[in-house]
Amino acid sequence: MSIALRILVCDDDPVIGRAILRTLAALGHQVSLVTDPNVVVDRARRSTLATDVLVVDVMMNDTDGPALARDVMRHGAIGVVFVSGFDPDSLRDRGIDTDAWPFVQKPFSRAALEAAVVEAWARRKASAVVGA
Amino acid sequence: MSKVIGATIKYIGTDPSEHPYLAGCNVRIVAVLRAGDPDDADHYVTDDDHLARLGGLTAGDRVEVQPWLAKEGRFSFVGSDPRVCDLEGFETLVG
Numbered sequence: 001m002s003i004a005l006r007i008l009v010c011d012d013d014p015v016i017g018r019a020i021l022r023t024l025a026a027l028g029h030q031v032s033l034v035t036d037p038n039v040v041v042d043r044a045r046r047s048t049l050a051t052d053v054l055v056v057d058v059m060m061n062d063t064d065g066p067a068l069a070r071d072v073m074r075h076g077a078i079g080v081v082f083v084s085g086f087d088p089d090s091l092r093d094r095g096i097d098t099d100a101w102p103f104v105q106k107p108f109s110r111a112a113l114e115a116a117v118v119e120a121w122a123r124r125k126a127s128a129v130v131g132a
Numbered sequence: 133m134s135k136v137i138g139a140t141i142k143y144i145g146t147d148p149s150e151h152p153y154l155a156g157c158n159v160r161i162v163a164v165l166r167a168g169d170p171d172d173a174d175h176y177v178t179d180d181d182h183l184a185r186l187g188g189l190t191a192g193d194r195v196e197v198q199p200w201l202a203k204e205g206r207f208s209f210v211g212s213d214p215r216v217c218d219l220e221g222f223e224t225l226v227g
Contacts, residue, residue: 015194015213019165019176026172059210085198086209106211107163107178107196 005121006050009033010040010068011057011083016106020055020083023110024117037068044075051078053120055113058084064096077127079120083108133188134225136161137180140200141225145218154214159197160207167192188227191217 007029011017017033024031034040037060043049054072058065069080080101084091087105088098101123102116139161143154164177167190177183189195193216198207216222 015165022172022175085211090209109178
């Protein structure tokens with residue numbers, strides 16, 4: 001891997017969240033984990049997120065990943081990766097659209113997670129150039 | 133080493149702080165969350181060859197599982213992460 005990104009993992013299952021964190025840490029990224037999506041929104045609102053890419057579980061108890069991503073991006077640009085045990089079609093059937101950002105289905109491979117993170121970061125950078 | 137990833141096994145745990153909603157369910161193992169302090173790259177394992185190189189499953193590990201939904205004839209998309217020791221006959225999978 002050529003770039004170490006600051007990655008925030010948000011998953012309300014701490015065991016799986018920790019698995020994602022450790023997988024990304026093994027790739028050289030600087031990773032932290034939160035299990036409460038409200039913490040992510042609060043940090044974004046206070047401009048203390050300090051994150052390049054948000055890796056977020058799609059189906060959480062109090063919210064869903066795309067809704068959280070939209071809340072966060074109202075406060076600033078960020079790369080996003082959606083992670084779920086559901087496939088995108090099943091999520092769409094439930095009214096949740098994950099098309100806007102890279103998607104990784106659980107169980108995830110290290111390669112798939114890394115590719116998604118890199119793609120999310122590239123999209124984030126491209127959007128910054130367009131918006132400049 | 134027995135096949136672990138993809139194995140279907142019954143959840144028999146009774147600890148209410150674990151996964152009581154899985155009681156009696158057949159679950160499919162899709163990943164192993166290794167106990168102890170493995171290297172970060174060896175914590176979440178999704179294939180048997182990788183697991184075998186690490187010495188196989190241990191009773192202290194957790195596994196990511198998908199419960200079987202009999203009415204729908206498929207495994208759930210929703211995963212859980214029970215302890216290996218809460219799976220019926222887990223001894224056959226260990227080592």
